[in-house]
Amino acid sequence: MHEAVDALSLSADGKYVDATYGRGGHSGFLLSQLGEAGQLLALDRDPEAIADASARFSGESRFSIHQANFADMAQVLEERQWFGDVDGLLMDLGVSSPQLDVAERGFGFSRDGELDMRMDPGSGLSAAQWLAGVSEGELVQVLRDFGEERYAKRIAGAIVAARAEKPLLRTAQLAEIVKAAHPRWERHHHPATRSFQAIRIKINGELEAVSHALEVAATALKVGGRLAVISFHSLEDRLVKRALRQPIPDPKIPRHLPQPALEAHPWKVVSKPIKASAEELERNPRARSAVLRVAERVL
Numbered sequence: 153m154h155e156a157v158d159a160l161s162l163s164a165d166g167k168y169v170d171a172t173y174g175r176g177g178h179s180g181f182l183l184s185q186l187g188e189a190g191q192l193l194a195l196d197r198d199p200e201a202i203a204d205a206s207a208r209f210s211g212e213s214r215f216s217i218h219q220a221n222f223a224d225m226a227q228v229l230e231e232r233q234w235f236g237d238v239d240g241l242l243m244d245l246g247v248s249s250p251q252l253d254v255a256e257r258g259f260g261f262s263r264d265g266e267l268d269m270r271m272d273p274g275s276g277l278s279a280a281q282w283l284a285g286v287s288e289g290e291l292v293q294v295l296r297d298f299g300e301e302r303y304a305k306r307i308a309g310a311i312v313a314a315r316a317e318k319p320l321l322r323t324a325q326l327a328e329i330v331k332a333a334h335p336r337w338e339r340h341h342h343p344a345t346r347s348f349q350a351i352r353i354k355i356n357g358e359l360e361a362v363s364h365a366l367e368v369a370a371t372a373l374k375v376g377g378r379l380a381v382i383s384f385h386s387l388e389d390r391l392v393k394r395a396l397r398q399p400i401p402d403p404k405i406p407r408h409l410p411q412p413a414l415e416a417h418p419w420k421v422v423s424k425p426i427k428a429s430a431e432e433l434e435r436n437p438r439a440r441s442a443v444l445r446v447a448e449r450v451l
Contacts, residue, residue: 165189166239264324299350366395
């Protein structure tokens with residue numbers, strides 16, 4: 153938290169965006185570092201996060217919260233007339249600890265819960281609904297691409313066979329199917345870890361959202377503004393590294409068409425990748441895989 157907020161090189165009266173509120177750890181610390189004229193806008197897809205922010209910062213005039221996927225950040229910033237005038241943007245990717253800890257959200261399998269996995273339970277298909285209709289071939293691809301699961305074919309086959317017997321509705325049910333199908337387990341990792349990650353990423357469109365948000369960040373920040381991104385697995389981190397090497401896209405060219413080769417590059421990387429300290433890992437073991445990358449908009 154401290155390294156991420158410090159990386160933004162705060163101006164006391166600046167405009168800042170916490171694109172992934174979670175439960176407000178970063179937002180709270182960031183606000184404590186701002187002056188009376190500073191402003192913080194937070195985004196989150198999760199209605200529980202919105203409720204938490206509304207209660208926690210109800211009397212804080214410098215803070216506002218908006219329910220939105222950070223992929224839709226451009227629209228939110230344009231509505232506030234902040235686009236191109238943001239001093240710092242923080243993105244803490246992936247699932248939040250409160251989502252993992254509530255069994256009925258369906259993100260984990262340490263305790264049994266409904267097989268949901270949606271960051272916004274009010275939109276899209278739940279994991280149970282998606283698994284009920286997905287083809288075996290697509291499931292194999294999702295497990296391979298989003299979970300980097302080497303036994304994707306065996307696991308997908310087992311899931312399809314199990315759903316033919318009865319609906320897959322609970323997290324413990326799915327975890328047991330994957331465990332039984334998995335021939336070799338990594339030390340200190342449950343055999344269903346990669347499969348749950350893959351299905352969660354698919355259900356929430358996480359990698360597409362990250363890619364689009366990083367593209368938006370290149371023009372949403374003012375020149376000299378800072379971007380700080382915390383990723384938790386190689387798929388996310390790869391997208392961040394790639395984005396920080398790419399030129400600014402031409403807004404006149406539709407996103408689905410190839411961009412011309414440009415010399416202009418929006419980012420200057422301002423530090424080496426930062427990992428959690430030993431002290432932080434004692435407080436928060438989940439930070440062990442976190443990588444913080446920081447860049448400054450220069451064009």
